[in-house]
Amino acid sequence: MRYVTKILFALVVVFSACDPPMEVNRPGDKLSGYVTHNDSILYMTDGYYSISVYNADSLNPFNRVPVRTDSLNLKKRDWLYETPFTMNGIPSGRYFVAATWSKYPKVPNEVPIVLGTYGCDTIVNCSAYQMISYPNYEGKFRNIQAWTNPARRLN
Numbered sequence: 782m783r784y785v786t787k788i789l790f791a792l793v794v795v796f797s798a799c800d801p802p803m804e805v806n807r808p809g810d811k812l813s814g815y816v817t818h819n820d821s822i823l824y825m826t827d828g829y830y831s832i833s834v835y836n837a838d839s840l841n842p843f844n845r846v847p848v849r850t851d852s853l854n855l856k857k858r859d860w861l862y863e864t865p866f867t868m869n870g871i872p873s874g875r876y877f878v879a880a881t882w883s884k885y886p887k888v889p890n891e892v893p894i895v896l897g898t899y900g901c902d903t904i905v906n907c908s909a910y911q912m913i914s915y916p917n918y919e920g921k922f923r924n925i926q927a928w929t930n931p932a933r934r935l936n
Contacts, residue, residue: 880927897927
């Protein structure tokens with residue numbers, strides 16, 4: 782009986798180990814990339830640099846309140862600011878991503894100033910924004926070129 786118990790215990794261990802645990806933040810669960818700001822003068826009063834995700838199913842998406850906005854901690858590399866970003870926990874859907882300037886203090890339902898968009902970067906009259914699907918099963922980086930000067934707004 783003792784050997785049967787050991788064999789059953791070993792079988793339970795082997796079969797339970799067949800399915801590896803799922804990681805909380807698998808590559809597809811993140812929206813990641815870099816924002817490269819084209820100018821080198823930072824504007825640090827009355828606001829902060831951010832990354833925003835907009836619903837792709839709405840008309841005029843960049844003039845609406847984003848689904849989510851996270852602040853950016855700008856990092857200087859050579860003469861430019863190249864800042865990594867990562868967002869988790871975005872609802873499944875189709876989105877546009879933009880580098881933005883958000884005013885401080887934060888006002889509910891405020892539309893941030895768009896400084897660059899994924900797919901169009903800093904082109905003012907561009908309307909061919911690249912839509913992304915989330916979750917990001919491809920695991921690709923979404924890199925954006927943007928301005929640092931909020932006066933060069935795109936929306």
